[in-house]
Amino acid sequence: MSKKFKDHIDHLCVLLHNGKIGSNELLRNLISTSKQEKEINNDVSENSIPEESIDDILKELHQMIGLNEVKKIVDEVLAYVDIQQKRKLQGLSAAPLVLHMIFKGNPGTGKTTVARLLGRIFRSKELLEKGHLIEVERADLVGEYIGHTALKVREKVKEAMGGILFIDEAYSLARGGERDFGKEAIDAMVKAMEDHRDKFILILAGYQDEMDNFIEINPGLKSRFPIHIDFQDYNIEELVEIAELMVAERQYTISKSAKAKLFNMLSSKRKRDNKYSGNARLVRNLIERSIRKQAVRLKDKSFCTMEDLVTLKREDFEGGENL
Amino acid sequence: MSHCILLGKPNVGKTSFFLSFMEYLGVNEYTFELTNFNEEISLKTYTLNTAKAHLISSSPFKTKEIYKANLSIPVYKGSADFLFLDTSGLIDGISKDDKVRLSMALTLKNLYTSSIILHMIDTSSVLHNKMSTLSEIDYQINEYGKLTGSYCILASKMDLSTSVAGFKFLEKEFNDTYVIPISSIKKTGFKEVKKFVARNL
Numbered sequence: 001m002s003k004k005f006k007d008h009i010d011h012l013c014v015l016l017h018n019g020k021i022g023s024n025e026l027l028r029n030l031i032s033t034s035k036q037e038k039e040i041n042n043d044v045s046e047n048s049i050p051e052e053s054i055d056d057i058l059k060e061l062h063q064m065i066g067l068n069e070v071k072k073i074v075d076e077v078l079a080y081v082d083i084q085q086k087r088k089l090q091g092l093s094a095a096p097l098v099l100h101m102i103f104k105g106n107p108g109t110g111k112t113t114v115a116r117l118l119g120r121i122f123r124s125k126e127l128l129e130k131g132h133l134i135e136v137e138r139a140d141l142v143g144e145y146i147g148h149t150a151l152k153v154r155e156k157v158k159e160a161m162g163g164i165l166f167i168d169e170a171y172s173l174a175r176g177g178e179r180d181f182g183k184e185a186i187d188a189m190v191k192a193m194e195d196h197r198d199k200f201i202l203i204l205a206g207y208q209d210e211m212d213n214f215i216e217i218n219p220g221l222k223s224r225f226p227i228h229i230d231f232q233d234y235n236i237e238e239l240v241e242i243a244e245l246m247v248a249e250r251q252y253t254i255s256k257s258a259k260a261k262l263f264n265m266l267s268s269k270r271k272r273d274n275k276y277s278g279n280a281r282l283v284r285n286l287i288e289r290s291i292r293k294q295a296v297r298l299k300d301k302s303f304c305t306m307e308d309l310v311t312l313k314r315e316d317f318e319g320g321e322n323l
Numbered sequence: 324m325s326h327c328i329l330l331g332k333p334n335v336g337k338t339s340f341f342l343s344f345m346e347y348l349g350v351n352e353y354t355f356e357l358t359n360f361n362e363e364i365s366l367k368t369y370t371l372n373t374a375k376a377h378l379i380s381s382s383p384f385k386t387k388e389i390y391k392a393n394l395s396i397p398v399y400k401g402s403a404d405f406l407f408l409d410t411s412g413l414i415d416g417i418s419k420d421d422k423v424r425l426s427m428a429l430t431l432k433n434l435y436t437s438s439i440i441l442h443m444i445d446t447s448s449v450l451h452n453k454m455s456t457l458s459e460i461d462y463q464i465n466e467y468g469k470l471t472g473s474y475c476i477l478a479s480k481m482d483l484s485t486s487v488a489g490f491k492f493l494e495k496e497f498n499d500t501y502v503i504p505i506s507s508i509k510k511t512g513f514k515e516v517k518k519f520v521a522r523n524l
Contacts, residue, residue, distance in 0.1 A: 009435055017428040022416040026431055027463040034435070034470050 004126065005033050011089050018091060054124045061117050065245065066238045070114055073229055074121070081125055097127065098226055100193060102215070103205040105231025108279030111205045112166065114229075118201075119164045128201065129162030136165065138172040141185040149181045153188035160200045170204035171214035186218060193224060234279050236266050243283045247312065252291065257314040262286065265320050290316040325405045325524050328433055329477075330464065331443035333383035333412025334455045336479040339507040340443065341390065341409040342374055347513045348394055356391040359429075383454050386411045387426045389433055396521045403524040408433055415460050434467075439523050440474040441516070446489035446504070447480045457496075465497060473523035475501040477516065482506040 012029055015021045058078075062071060081097060088094040099122070103111040116133050123131025136156050143149035156165060167173075173182040193202055204225065206214070215222050234242065240263055247254055254262065265286065270277045278285070293316040298304055329337050345353065353369040369377065378386065390409040395402040410433065411426035418424050434440070442464050445455040468474030476497055478490045481504045494502050503519065505512030 006435075010432065013428040013432045016431065017425050019417050019421075019424055023413055023427055023431070024415055024459055024463060027460065027467060030431070030435060031463065031467045031470065034467065038470065 005037055008033060014089055015091065020091060052120060052124055054121065057117060057120050057124060061114075061121075064110065064113070065241050066234050067110055067114070067231070070110070070229055070231065073227065074118070077227065078121070078125070081127060096198065098197070098224075099127070100202045100225045101204075101227040101229060102211060102225045103203055103229050103231060104208045104211045105205075106207060106233055106279060107276065108281030108283075109231035109233060110280060111231055112168070114231075115164055115166045115203050115205070118203075122164075122201065127198075128164070129199075132160075132163035134160040134163060134165050135168060137168050138182065138185075141167070141173065141189075142181045143184075144181075146181075149184040150188040153185055153192065157189075157192040157196065157200065161196065162199065164201045164203055166203045166205065169206050171206045171210035174214050174217050186221070190220060190224065236263060236270065239266050239280065239283050242280050243287055246284060246287050250287075250291070252294075252310050252312055254312045255314065258290075258312055258317055261314050261317045262320075265317065268321065286317065286320050287312075289320060293318075325403075325439060326408060326433070326437040327405050327439040327441065327520055328408045328410060328437035329441045329443060330410045330413060330430055330434065331477075332445070332455045332458070332461065333414060334381070334453075335412070335443045335445040336507055337412070337443050338378050338386050338390075338409055340477065340479060340505065341392075341407070342371070342378065343507040343510060344513060344516065345392060345394065345407070346371060347510060348396065348517070350392075350394065354392070357388045358391065359388065384412055384420075384423055384426070387422060389429050396517060396524070398521050398524065403521065405439070405520065405524055408437065413460050413464075414454075415458055438471070438473060439520060440464075440468045440471060441477050441520075442468055442474065443477045443479050444493060445480055446478045446486040446493060447483040448485075449489035449492050450485065457493075465500060469500065475503055475519055477512075478502050478504045480506065481511060482509045 009030060012021065012026050016023065016026050058074075061074060064071075077099065084094045084097060103115070105111055112133075112135065119128065119131040119133050121131075122128040134156060140156060141149065141153050143152050159165075173185050176182055189202065202225075204211070204214075204221075208230065215225075240259060243259075243262055244254065266282070269282065290312050294312055297313075297316065298308060301308070329341055331337055342353070351371070353371065353374045355367050355369075357365045357367060359365075378390075386409060388411070392407045392409075393404060394407050395404045410430040411423075413427055413430060414423070418427070442461070444457060444461060445453075448455045449457055465474075465476070476493065478486075478493050480486055481490065490502070490504050501519070503512050503515045505516065
């Protein structure tokens with residue numbers, strides 16, 4: 001018997017003990033659940049994704065560099081979910097879980113990555129059925145003629161059922177003045193949120209200032225998104241740490257002088273471009289570029305040792321400032 | 324290990340059968356595992372006579388906890404182990420007594436983890452109106468049991484004079500279920516029960 005059914009029956013047993021339901025109701029439930037389970041077992045679902053344990057996913061989250069505030073909020077939400085479920089088991093009233101969120105932060109601060117992880121976490125907590133992430137932007141939601149927008153929004157919401165709908169650069173929906181269809185998209189979204197309250201989670205993401213502005217203009221939104229997470233910019237040390245993690249994942253290492261070069265590049269870039277500097281995404285691009293350059297460097301060498309193949313040298317990072 | 328659960332209405336003779344059946348399987352020391360609602364386990368050991376004196380009573384709801392015993396049954400040339408569960412009686416509806424509700428919750432909690440279900444019905448009272456008489460909950464257990472596959476009805480107290488008519492009624496009422504007539508006092512029908520359990524292990 002699967003865990004979900006087991007929890008369901010355990011819950012009913014507690015209710016029986018408390019005298020909330022009779023033995024007949026419990027048995028009736030037991031019969032119908034085991035019938036359901038039989039049906040599920042009969043049509044062996046091929047598309048079922050194997051269940052992951054919550055601990056593994058949380059470990060993955062905690063391994064991410066920086067993001068201290070995010071980690072804290074995720075722990076908070078998980079504790080809240082646990083207690084609400086326990087309260088429900090004891091027959092106390094449990095507030096419905098509203099987990100719609102707003103992510104604020106500069107590009108490359110890990111908003112999408114965290115959203116993806118959250119999907120998996122909520123799936124293993126059985127708050128979401130599938131936990132997949134649908135990433136959309138303004139163009140996917142705003143239609144070209146009257147009535148088109150609502151249709152598009154509904155389609156995307158349908159796709160995201162059981163998972164997370166992630167709207168990147170969400171503030172752009174409010175751009176474009178009175179006659180723009182972006183407003184219509186917001187209205188349709190709010191309606192969908194109310195209709196399918198616990199079927200999917202909506203995450204709005206964007207730059208800090210623009211998102212603050214966006215929420216101010218649309219006062220109805222603020223109360224509907226109880227969770228706000230700020231993604232701080234990484235400092236340069238953190239970015240170098242991220243770079244090390246990234247190369248380790250790809251089975252490369254960075255030489256010491258290359259690391260110094262990387263440090264220099266990142267800090268000069270930060271000075272020049274400020275909040276558009278790209279954060280972790282810039283690091284990824286730099287790494288990928290250096291891996292390509294290393295390949296070119298090694299191409300004409302007749303014999304490569306293991307060390308040659310895994311080491312990224314200073315010269316591989318040359319010219320990365322213009323990225 | 325397979326769990327074999329014995330359940331039914333109060334006072335149908337579950338514990339009598341439980342002990343006699345263990346005796347029939349050649350057990351001489353009676354060690355039971357008791358599990359309470361919080362899943363804490365305690366052990367109790369009896370000899371046959373003290374067990375009978377302590378655990379069996381003619382008043383309903385004598386058994387308030389789940390008694391578990393490790394048994395083995397000869398299968399072909401070897402033997403197979405199983406956990407035999409004696410439970411407290413089930414009644415319809417919501418009981419006023421907190422202890423009865425707790426014991427019923429315990430029984431039902433163990434029901435869905437068991438792979439073999441022995442459902443005991445008192446043949447002597449089928450045609451009367453007693454606490455142990457057939458009622459809605461028996462039909463529900465029957466419906467659930469048929470879904471799981473290894474389920475049979477034990478028609479108990481076959482040594483009493485009113486039982487034959489009751490047994491006939493049961494056979495007719497549950498014509499798609501295997502009904503085994505047993506008597507714990509005369510030790511009849513035990514061979515069939517043993518065979519049934521061995522077949523489903």
